[in-house]
Amino acid sequence: MATTISDTTAANTSSTSTSTSSSKVSITGLGSGLDIDALVEVTVEAEKAAKQAQIDRLTTKTDTSISAVGTLKSAIEAFEASLTSLQTVSSSFDGLSASSSSSSVASVTAGSGAVAGSYSLEVTQLATASKVASASQEGGSSTTFASGGTLTVDVGDNASYDVEVSAGASLTQIRDAINDQLSSTAGISANIVTDSSGARLVLSSETTGEGTDLYVSGTGDLAALNINVDDEGNHSLTQQSGSAAGYITAAGNASYKLDGLELSSSSNTVTALSGLSIKLASEGSSTLTVATNTDGLKESINTFVTAYNTLLTVTNALTKVTATSDGSSTEAGALVGDASVRSLLNSVRNALVEPSTSSGGLSVLAQLGVTTNKTDGTLSIDDDKLSSALETHAADVKSFFSGDNGLLGRLKSVTEPYTATGGLLATRTEALQTTKAQLTEQQEALDRRIESLTTMLYTKYNNMDTLIAQLSATSESILATLNALNNSDD
Known part of the structure; x- marks a missing residue:
């Protein structure tokens, strides 16, 4: 009977010692007296710590590098955009600028070959x-x-265009055919004007100047649309009157005077003065002035310096080691010691200081009062020196910056390999993304291994605790039997 009681006690002890959940088997340690959870946790953390620390460190470093490379790429692209803008605007570095005292009469721009002076128009x-x-x-x-x-539409004796008209076409359809066939190719457009006498086909040309009048002749009943041709089909200018055909505006040349000299032009954009493009707008008088473009040149040079300094500020932040505010430690930029950034900066600086051989007496930036700060490599401008230099070198500035092998072109040739599609920075980012993906795979593998280890440890400790509980129950049962025997002998 004692044995039955002891067996029940052993079973109860074993069952009380365990509890089951869906994720793991957890043991309270009643059989062995051990803190099983703590043992498993310490063992797992010891196994996981080194690899987890490595993955965390490399992940942080990779994320930081991806962000830094993206920042660098954006900074270089912004720099390139500024250079492109300066190159695209043809007047950015013009040594001379032109102005008109009356823009309603004429506007003027200065180009290569312009000469400083004042001209009466x-x-x-x-x-x-x-x-x-x-x-x-x-x-x-x-x-x-x-x-x-x-x-057939003739433009003077210079050009002739045939418009094919289908049988039974209306005046509206003829207008549309002319616009479809001649508007974009010949600069001739058609419209219809209607009054009490009927509808007229009106043709307009974009070509100005004497000898470019429009003449229209048609075959068959299209002859009803003839304009400025006689009965024999010859050109014959006739001014429109009443309901008859003819010209509304005759083609003619512009007539103007420059400093009293009478001149004529087939276009309202004239280039009679060397290096100047004059756009005539209305009849009247104006004074054209060509002078050194000091303000414009200063603005363009300042724009360049600002763009360069912005690039340097970003790269400095990414590559410098700086002390913390309390001076107790240092903080390193995300790309400190990076070979590609170092190569970029060296190439940019080399392009910056390379003397120009095709810009007259202007060969280096220092001649314009632009110098490099020794502390951070940025540029600064001495405005007095710049003003003085422009008095001498204004005509050379354009070729120095944007001429063949000019400074802007040299700098772009340095930066473009970094920002191009499939370029150095794109390749670098792709490699970092691959590293990040590999780290993610390593983390997943580590998590699986730790989960497996945890399950195995709980299983082992569970089995151990159950065995200890069983041994303890057996020991108690034997002792109880022996005690019972001793009591019966008495």
Whole structure:
């Protein structure tokens, strides 16, 4: 009977010692008296710590590097955009600038070969383009031309264009055919004007100047649309009047005077003065002035210096080692010691100091009062020296910066391999992303290994604790039997 009681006690002891969950088997240690959870946790952490620390360290370093490379790429691209802008605007580094005292009469821009001075301009007539109208068609815009055929449009004696018209086409359809075939290629457009007498086909040319009047002749019943041609089909300018065909505006040259010299031009954009492009806008008088472009040159040089300094500020932040605010330690930039950044900066500086051989007497930035700060490599401008230098070298600045093998071009040739699609920085980012993916795989593998280890440890400790509980129960049962025997002998 004692044995039965002891067996029940052993079973209860064993069952009380364990509890089961869906994730793991946890033992309270009642059988062995050990803190099983603590033992497993310490063992797992000891196994995991070194590898986890390595993964965390490398992940942080990789994320920081990806961010830093992205920052560097953005800074270089912003620098390139500034250089491109300075190169694209043709007047950025022009040594001379031109102005008009009356922009309503004429505007003017200075280019290569311009000479400083002041010029008197008098515009007596603007260049005009031909505009002509057909005779009125009593049927209005819906008038049809049964025969169809070919409508020939001559631009003076210089060019001739044929417009094919289908049989039975209306005046509206003829207008559309002219616009479709001649608007983009010949600069000739058509419209329809309607009044009480009927509808007229009106043609306008974009070409100005004498000898560019429009002449229209048609085959078959399209002859009703003839303009400025006689009965024999010869050119014959006739001013439009009443419902008849003729020119509304005759093509003509611009007439103007420069410093009293009478001149003529087929276009309202004239280049009579060397290096100047003058756009005539209306009849009247204006004074054209060409002078040193001091303000414009200063603005462009300042724009360049600002762009360069912005790039240097970013790279310095990424590559410098600086002391903390209390001086107790140092903080390193994300790309400290990076070979690609070091190579970039060296190449940029070499391009910056390389003497120009194609810009007259201007060969280095220092001649313009632009010098390098020894502390951080940024540029600074001495405005007084710059003003003085522009008095001598204004005409050389453009070729120095944007001419063949100019400073802007040299700098772009240095930076483009870094920012190009598939370039150095893109390749670097791709490699870092690959490293990050590998670290993610390592983390997942570590998590699986630790989970397996945890399960194994709990299983071992569970088995041990159960065995100890069973041994303890057996020992108690034997002792109880022996005690019972001793009591019966008495």
